[in-house]
Amino acid sequence: MRPLFSLALPIAVIALYWHVGLTAKAQLSTQIIAISGQAAPGGNGLLYVFDPPALNDAGQVAFLAFLTGTLRGAQDNEGIFRGADPQLTQISRKGQTGEPVGFNPSVAINGSSQVLFVPGLPGGFSGGRISLGTGA
Numbered sequence: 001m002r003p004l005f006s007l008a009l010p011i012a013v014i015a016l017y018w019h020v021g022l023t024a025k026a027q028l029s030t031q032i033i034a035i036s037g038q039a040a041p042g043g044n045g046l047l048y049v050f051d052p053p054a055l056n057d058a059g060q061v062a063f064l065a066f067l068t069g070t071l072r073g074a075q076d077n078e079g080i081f082r083g084a085d086p087q088l089t090q091i092s093r094k095g096q097t098g099e100p101v102g103f104n105p106s107v108a109i110n111g112s113s114q115v116l117f118v119p120g121l122p123g124g125f126s127g128g129r130i131s132l133g134t135g136a
Contacts, residue, residue, distance in 0.1 A: 054109045064117075118130055
């Protein structure tokens, strides 16, 4: 006896129904937090390339960005930033006095807008310190 339908059909129909139901009820929106070519906070350089961001429940995003056109070239071309439409805040910047020579791309952000990151320090990348910043 041959089955009337294959197992793949109900799964596809359920997936299609779930997707259609979700989009029909959800109010989708997109906010641009940062975009390549945007001026970095403070005006020193342009945001160029982004590493994967972290998101908190308040809709704030934290991320590592590489910059182009900075005043000191490779000495200040990375930063950790926090953003929420429409404001972008610098948390830490490569080359700041007492600050890192680079960053590990992993970041986290909590509900108090604090950003956790691992800076690279002179003489060794990462592993020497974990920093928490607010960019206040």
